[in-house]
Amino acid sequence: MTEKAVETVQELFAQIIDLSRETPGQNRAVYSANWVAAQGLVIKFALAHGLQVMVDDFGTVYADLPGQTSSQVVATGSHIDTVTDGGRYDGLYGVLGGLQAVLNLQKDAARLQHTVRLISFSEEEGSRFPTTFTGSKHYIKADQDLDLTDENGVSFAAAKQEAVAKLQAITGVNRGIPAVPACFTELHIEQGPRLELAHAQIGLVTAICxxxxxxxxxxxxxxxxxxxxxxxxxxxxxxxxxxxxxxxxxxxxxxxxxxxxxxxxxxxxxxxxxxxxxxxxxxxxxxxxxxxxxxxxxxxxxxxxxxxxxxxxxxxxxxxxxxLPTHLDSQLLAANRKLAQKLGLSQLELASGAGHDSEIMSRVTPTTMIFVPSIGGVSHAPAENTSEADLQAGVALLTASLQNLAF
Amino acid sequence: MTEKAVETVQELFAQIIDLSRETPGQNRAVYSANWVAAQGLVIKFALAHGLQVMVDDFGTVYADLPGQTSSQVVATGSHIDTVTDGGRYDGLYGVLGGLQAVLNLQKDAARLQHTVRLISFSEEEGSRFPTTFTGSKHYIKADQDLDLTDENGVSFAAAKQEAVAKLQAITGVNRGIPAVPACFTELHIEQGPRLELAHAQIGLVTAICxxxxxxxxxxxxxxxxxxxxxxxxxxxxxxxxxxxxxxxxxxxxxxxxxxxxxxxxxxxxxxxxxxxxxxxxxxxxxxxxxxxxxxxxxxxxxxxxxxxxxxxxxxxxxxxxxxLPTHLDSQLLAANRKLAQKLGLSQLELASGAGHDSEIMSRVTPTTMIFVPSIGGVSHAPAENTSEADLQAGVALLTASLQNLAF
Missing domain, CATH: 3.30.70.360 (Alpha-Beta Plaits)
Structure with missing residues (x-):
């Protein structure tokens, strides 16, 4: 991996996508070389842009923009890992869209009351070890049986230790696990065709099926x-x-x-x-x-x-x-509904068919999700795509939402 | 393989079955070590019992009991190879049942007009190389495209050469390919349940589907x-x-x-x-x-x-x-019908659902098949079985049939 200065989130996105250049789709299975490289790029970008970075012992990255007057935390984020030969946006859009939203708030940091936190969860997909959501479950201290091995016989513990040590060794990174935030918002692609069929730019998620x-x-x-x-x-x-x-x-x-x-x-x-x-x-x-x-x-x-x-x-x-079905927070959703209207974004309220880190986070803190359309409903495949305008609309709504919660 | 004197066809059968003692079923894929051992046992048994043995360049074994007054040949036989983890009788019953019938005629050899030939075809199942009936096709000089390899990348030609050389090197064996016989009878298990359901001991095969x-x-x-x-x-x-x-x-x-x-x-x-x-x-x-x-x-x-x-x-x-469907010889079938009646054996005429060497032989010579029941219709599996009484009935009819044709 050649290191070079990265100015924008767009460039960071291109660097992370390029890690999988030798396979048909995106491959960042948890604790793999690509995974270490991707989280490392996120950490270095966040540090370079003045955020405070902590990495926990599962490899989840927390990048904080500190508030001026309160220790309360408003969090956003998603997962960095992928399915085998996945698409470019599943997980990564929520990580980098969240990072962009935090940077957007940074311009007006003097008005920031609460701390704003971007979270890049270590793992959600279950594509390497036979378990899912290990990143967010570790964060909320849920019980997990992780006496597991991957298909090559490598244990979860051994893979984790080796990979996470590399992230925690990066200069400027704090090792530790922060307290649970006051609320959590996850930006994600829909992974289905319903927004596209309804001609809606934004999906507000009522529940996870x-x-x-x-x-x-x-x-x-x-x-x-x-x-x-x-x-x-x-x-x-x-x-x-x-x-x-x-x-x-x-x-x-x-x-x-x-x-x-x-x-x-x-x-x-x-x-x-x-x-x-x-x-x-x-x-x-x-x-x-x-x-x-x-x-x-x-x-x-x-x-x-x-x-x-x-x-x-x-x-x-x-x-x-x-x-079990999970009902997400109705107050956060209502606030996002108003903000989307103010931004002139067409919206649809829907349940998510897929599971998400939000399902785990909602057990400990008010949680909401913002969806953007998936072209043709395609996901978990190299053809996964979202129009540039919709990607930007999602980040705009997330920025407004975090501002509303943190200012 | 320890060599010991073999007196009876029953002992020969036990020796051949024992070659597969380390697997759930019978394994004599063409040109494998077990295949060489099995054909070798057949050859040595035939030589020890005074038969004239020829081995062709595909490894098919021809064991002749010479006629007294005619060069015409009455042939019987089947194939020595098996599917992966096959049963004890598919193919082998026709080889050893045929050998037993030839030995039965030997007791009265002075009355033998025509030569009686037992054929142990090299291969019929297609379980090692992606082709079938290579033994009988070689015998009748049918076109074959044999530029093939097994799943380990071993070519048909190389496997054949090494295995067949071992058989042709046995003292007393002639290398060559004899002329096509005047008729061919194959004794085989039914591999289906129809004889058992009809309570018939013998099946006379009208056609191969x-x-x-x-x-x-x-x-x-x-x-x-x-x-x-x-x-x-x-x-x-x-x-x-x-x-x-x-x-x-x-x-x-x-x-x-x-x-x-x-x-x-x-x-x-x-x-x-x-x-x-x-x-x-x-x-x-x-x-x-x-x-x-x-x-x-x-x-x-x-x-x-x-x-x-x-x-x-x-x-x-x-x-x-x-x-294409193959219609077997109706005169040979009619003769066997009468002989079965004389022996008091219940019989059913039926088409064979499975392919057999007889399909190939029928292209060049009048051909018939004699079936015995398969218990529960099971075949191509370790549980393949036929009652001792039915096995003996099949050999008795074959003996009578060869006698009728050769005396």
Whole structure:
């Protein structure tokens, strides 16, 4: 990495994006070389612009613009890590948009009553270790079981120690973890198409959807594809295909806001001339109402059990994720609604289908989110994009919001 | 491999089975160490019992009991190789059952007019190199493109040369390829449940089904599972599941004898929280009537095209295998029918859903097959089994059949 002076947040963005130049998308898995480089760039930029920088033992970066008259903290931020071959804006937009907003306030720092804090959380995506939100969970001191290894057998603890030491060794960085802020605002891309479809520039997030994930196993009988008559088969894939169609229909009957996705499906033995003996697949559901998710889970379990009762078949179901819907702060949202109107920005209130650090932060402090549109709703992919005008509108609203809270 | 004197075909069978003692099933992939050992055991047994042994340059073993008055050859046999973790009888039953039948005739060799030949074909399963029936195809001088490598990058030619040299070096073995026989009979397990369901001890094979294999690609749009509304999705897996159900129904409407199997299905990116952007799956169909297969293929292509015309979807279909139905010799079958009646064996005439060396042999000489029941229809798996009584019945009929043809 060649070091050079960086004047603007735009240049910082370009430097961080360039770290992933050798892969189709953005790759900053937590504690990887790219991750260390990116957080290091954020730290050096913040220090160079006169912010006070602290790095905690999970590698989350806190960059403070101190208030003149109060120790209360108004915070913003998002996560620096990415999914594998992710897009340019997921997480990073909230970190650098937040940094831009803090710099915007710096011009008028004499009027700043409370401290304004930019947070670049270490990890949110769960793309390296089988856990998510470790950065914000560490900040709020939530219980975490982190006896985990990545797919190469590297432990979370070892990866963390090596990477974080490099950040804490940067001259000017304080090692430590600051107190929880008085409020938290996260700027983020929508990652869905609803703002674009509604021609809205800004999304104000009412809630973060609850989410449940299941793994379903369908066991039939593997056998020779050429010699087994059709009426003598227990074809696990045919049965799974029918079940998936039925579960999809039921989801639509329960609520058109209920998302239903079979993202992963594996066939055993997966050979052209063998009738599938087993199919394992995942079901992922999101909705902002817990009772709706309860109702759907009941229907889903009924269908899986019914298939398991067919002669020659056996089914299993495991629920391995159950995140409750989170309602974000209505006062912060109402204030942002007024500010957006004042700025002439069209807006839509919506629930977030994806999870965010805000879900964790809302457990300890009033929290709100500002969304900007994702072109074509694309996210978690190299094609993820937002128009320059919308990116700027989000930062403008965040700046106004932080000013409103901190001045 | 410790060498010891082998008196009976039962002992030879036990020795060959024991070669795979360290794996769940039988493993004699062509030109592997186990394959060399197995063909070597067959050769030594045949030589020890006074048969004339020739090995061709593909490693097929020919063991002749010479006729007294004619150079005409009556042949039987099957293949020595296996699928990965295969059963004990697929292929090997026809080799050793044939060897037993030849030994049975040896007791009365003075009355033997024609030469009787046992053939242990080098390869039929296609489990190591992406090709099948290389042994019988070499024997009948069929064109073969064998510029192939196995999954470790070993070429067919190199593997063949090293393995076959070991067999041809055995003292008493002639190197060469004998003329095509006057007729060929293959003894084999059914590999399906029809004989067992019909309570028949013997199957007389009228034809070998035609087979077509396709790969179908369904392209939709990968996207975030939590943030993409249900009515904004092009979910490739939901579409593929529906298509598979439809193709299965259509197969049943066309003919209840048409087998339809989706054995292999792969999802991309196959991640729990990403809507599948692409699904690739195989379709394997067998039927003994080419016009029926033509008709079904037409319906299948229509369905795939229809899906490809849905907004946001794109489909591709490739047919990569097209084997015509093969009608076996009706005179040889009629003779076996009478012999089975004489022996008091219950019998069923049926088409073979699986391919066999007989399909290749029938191109150059009158060919017939004798099936024995597979318990539960299980094959290509360690649980493959046939009762001792049925194994003996098959050898008894083969002995009678060879005697009828050669005396």
């Amino acid at each position: 609850g989410q449940r994930r299941f793994t379903i196993q369908v066991h039939g009988n593997a056998n020779h594809a050429g010699t087994t008559p059709m009426d003598q088969r227990q074809d696990a894939l045919l049965a799974a295909a029918e079940l998936i169609g039925k579960l999809h229909s039921l989801a639509g009957e329960v609520s058109d806001q209920l998302t239903f996705t079979v993202g992963q499906l594996n066939v055993l033995p997966n050979t052209v001339n063998v009738i599938p003996g087993q199919v394992n697949f995942t079901v992922d559901c999101h909705h902002d109402d817990e009772a709706t998710l309860d109702h759907y889970e009941q229907l889903l379990r009924q269908q899986v059990e019914q298939l398991g009762q067919r002669a020659g078949f056996h089914t299993e179901i495991e629920r391995w994720a159950h995140d | 035609g087979q077509r294999r396709f790969t179908i690609q369904v392209h939709g749009n990968a996207n975030h599972a939590g943030t993409t509304p249900m009515d904004q999705r092009q979910d490739a897996l939901l579409a593929a599941a529906e298509l598979i159900g439809k193709l299965h129904s259509l197969a049943g409407e066309v003919s209840d004898q048409l087998t339809f199997t989706v054995g292999q299905l792969n999802v991309l990116p196959n991640t729990v929280n990403v809507i599948p952007g692409q699904v690739n799956f195989t379709v394997d169909c067998h039927h003994d009537d080419e016009a029926t297969l033509d008709h079904y293929e037409q319906l299948l292509r229509q369905q795939v095209e229809q899906l490809g015309q849905r907004a946001g979807f794109h489909t591709e279909i490739e047919r990569w295998a097209h084997d």
